[in-house]
Amino acid sequence: MAGGKGDNNATASVVRSTKERKKVTALCLTNSKDSNFGEWYSEVVTVSEMIRCHDIKGCHILLPWSMGIWKRMQNFFETEMEEMKVELCYFPMLASKDALQKEKDHIKGFAPEVAWVTRSGDSDLEVPIAIRPTSETVMYPTYSDTIRGHRKLPLKLYQWANVVRWELTNPTPFIRSREFLWQEGHTAYATKAEADKEVLEILELYRRLYEEYLAIPVVKGKKSEMEKFAGALYTTSVEAFIPNTGRGIQGATAHCLGQNFANMFDINYEDDKGKKAMAWQNSWAYSTRTIGVMVMVHGDDKGLVLPPKVAKVQVIVVPVPYKDADVKDMLNACSATVKTLCDSGILAKSDLRDNYSPGWKYCHWEMKGVPLRIEIGPKDLANNQVRAVRRDNGAKVDIPMTKLVNKVKGMLDTIQQSMFDVAKQKRDACIQVTKTWDEFIEALGQKKLILAPWCDEEEVEKEVKTKTKGATGSAKTLCSPIDQPELPEGTLCFASGKPAKKWTYWGRSY
Known part of the structure; x- marks a missing residue:
């Protein structure tokens, strides 16, 4: 010394x-990361002065120590947004019931979590107002008004905002809160090729955020049809893994929305030949969940x-x-x-x-x-x-x-x-390649991150979830890595025995 x-x-x-x-010192943690992970995590984020509990369950006060981390991530991301010419904006947090009803298929996935404002003072509101669980319904009417001709494309906006999703069970600071902070981007293009290109560019930014800034290894991958964002054409994500719990965790997402929302909100334009065309859209986001993943991966019994x-x-x-x-x-x-x-x-x-x-x-x-x-x-x-x-x-x-x-x-x-x-x-020590159902079940019991050949059929995925359901949840697809390992001809799906189409990561998740 x-x-x-x-x-x-x-x-x-x-x-x-x-x-x-x-x-x-009176500063020793009372819980161990290895033996009591959940209590250890809650204690660390509190005693280290990252958060303070609020009197509404599932909501937390983010103190300067955690907001300083968030600001450092913001600085990185804002520089990259300027490079990509994505412009900063802000849209209201309140959404009308009519707007939500306009995208029933999308909001169906969020319906149980939508918080509604029903009163003002002593009076009931004539029509309830929703607090955004995400911002498509709030933003896209403006996109419809703005995009009239092809010269208005691409339209590329992002915002820093708060979101409310009324989690019904097990709210966890940063990881699953009823209110959280996030960055969300919403873009519109004339062609699918442009939209596809941007999805991969944003996904790479999210990889860099996790690996270069948070020092957390992630897998860039594509979600299954069952796990994709409601209303999206396809969803990509970066997936992290928590060795202590054997659970995957979705780190950030980039969605190609296709023309689904353009149809819902009439986001069309006149192309260079004077013909009407629909825009191709993307949305993408990362949230303060990043901070929780960082704590889980790197923290120890000192904090x-x-x-x-x-x-x-x-x-x-x-x-x-x-x-x-x-x-x-x-x-x-x-x-x-x-x-x-x-x-x-x-x-x-x-x-x-x-x-x-x-x-x-x-x-x-x-x-x-x-x-x-x-x-x-x-x-x-x-x-x-x-x-x-x-x-x-x-x-x-x-x-x-x-x-x-x-x-x-x-x-x-x-x-x-x-x-x-x-x-x-x-993380790599936890990855287990399995090719049969018995190997899969054994690896799942050992809390592994499982890479298995899959036939890419939704009914098979549902069956895996049903057959692995237990007190700690079901196994599910996490993502199919964009960088696919070689799949030898004749490889069979671990769960169905049908010809495999891809390698996919499976496991329990947060």
């Missing part, structure tokens, strides 16, 4: 055992572990004094270190509170998942250095002040890549 022999004092000790951490690219604070600087130390010089060194790092673009701050011991501060910032801790003690001052400690693996290194910025940037890059590599290794 930085600071020399004085660091053995109780005020500067870092307690490692669970019992001692709890005694000295959060944040990838540097999305952390609100990338480096925390902590003084490590003892009774004979010159505290003033140490505090000045901490402040100077923070300034040097911030001037170079690193998100750094110091914890100079004098009513907490260094050991308490270490545990506090470990709980909050800050990627890198810098300690400055008397020995460090004398040697013109700092000690850096990684949150992801606890590795320590002494850094000369003359090399501070370059070394810290290098460490943050290494942490980011290492977190992805570790997560991918754990």
